[in-house]
Amino acid sequence: MSDVALSAKRWSLRVNWLVERVCVLLLLLLVIDVWLGVLVRYIIPLPLTFTEELARYLMIWMALLAVSSGIAYREHIGVEFLFERLPAPLRRWLAVAFDVIGFAFFGALFWYGLGFAEKGFGRVTMIYAMPKGYAFSGVPLAALVACIQLALMGLHDFFAARAPEAVAARVAQGGSE
Template identity: 80%
Template sequence: MGDIASSAKILSKRVNWLVERVCVALLVLLVLDVWLGVLVRYAIPLPLTFTEELARYLMIWMALLAVSSGIAYREHIGVAFLFERLPASARRWLAVAFDVVGFAFFFALFWYGLGFAERGMSRFSMIYGMPKGYAFAGVPLAAAVACVQLALMGVHDFFAREELDRIAAATPDPRVR
C-alpha cells in the first residue's frame, strides 16, 4: 500500500514541477510586460496599448495555475487545530474528506468553467480582437490540474501510513508557548 502512496506523491511532484515552470514563465512575461507598459507610458512615448490587458490575463492564468502547486505542497486552507488533535486513523479520514470536498469544488469549477470559456469565444477583447474564451480557458484548465493534484494527494493520504503522523508531529501545538 505504501507503493501506491509513494507513486501518487511522485506523480504529484512531476505535475507540480511542470506547473511551477509554467507559472515562472508567466511571471517573467508579466514582469516584462509591466515594465514595458511603464516605459511606454512615462519614458518612451510609443502607442502600445496592449500591455495592460496582457498583464491582466497573465496574472489571472498564473494565479489560477498556482493553486494546484499549493495543493501539492499542502499549503492550501486546512483545519490544522482540529487535525492535530485527532488520532492518526481519524487524521487519514479527515485528510481524505478534505481532498474529496476540494475535488468536488474544483470539478464544479472545471465543469462550469468549460461553459464560461465556450461562451467567451463569442466575445472579443478590445485591444487584441481575439476571443476572450482563450483567456477564460485558464479557469477550467487550472481547475482540472487542481483536480488531478487533489486526486493524487487523496490517494496518497488514503494509503500513506506514517505521513499523517509526521504532519501532526511537525504542526506546532498551540497550547505550548
C-alpha cells in the first residue's frame, strides 16, 4: 500500500477512535438520563422535567457523530450489487466517486448546518431555557467529521495498491491493502 493510502487509513482510524469514545460517553449519559427519568416518573416522585429533553439531544448527537464511524468502517450505503461485478480499475474509481458524492452531501450539510445552528441561538429550549444552537451544532460538527473521514477514505481508495473489493467494512479492517 502506498504511503498516502496508509497514512490516510491511519488518520481515519485515529479520528474514528476519538469519535467512538465520544459516542460511548454520550450513550452512557443517555442511559443514565433515561434511567433517572424512569426513576423520577414511576418510583421517586421528584419534579425533574429535564430528562426527556436531555435524552433527545444526547441521542441526536450520538447518532449524528456515529455516521463518521460508519464511514470509517465502510458500513455506509453503497451500491454493492454493481460494485462487486466491476473490474478492479472501475471499482477504484467508483469507490472514489462514492467518496466525492458523500463529501459533497456532507459538505452541504455542514454549510447549511452552520446557518441552522446560528439561527438556533435565537431560540431557547422549553425545559432548560438554553439556546437551541448548542443542540443544533451537532449537525455541522457531525458533517465536518464525516467530511474528514470521507476525504481520508477517498485518499485511501485512490492511492491503495489494490482496488477495493467491496464498499463494506473490509477497508478499516485491512482488507484492501
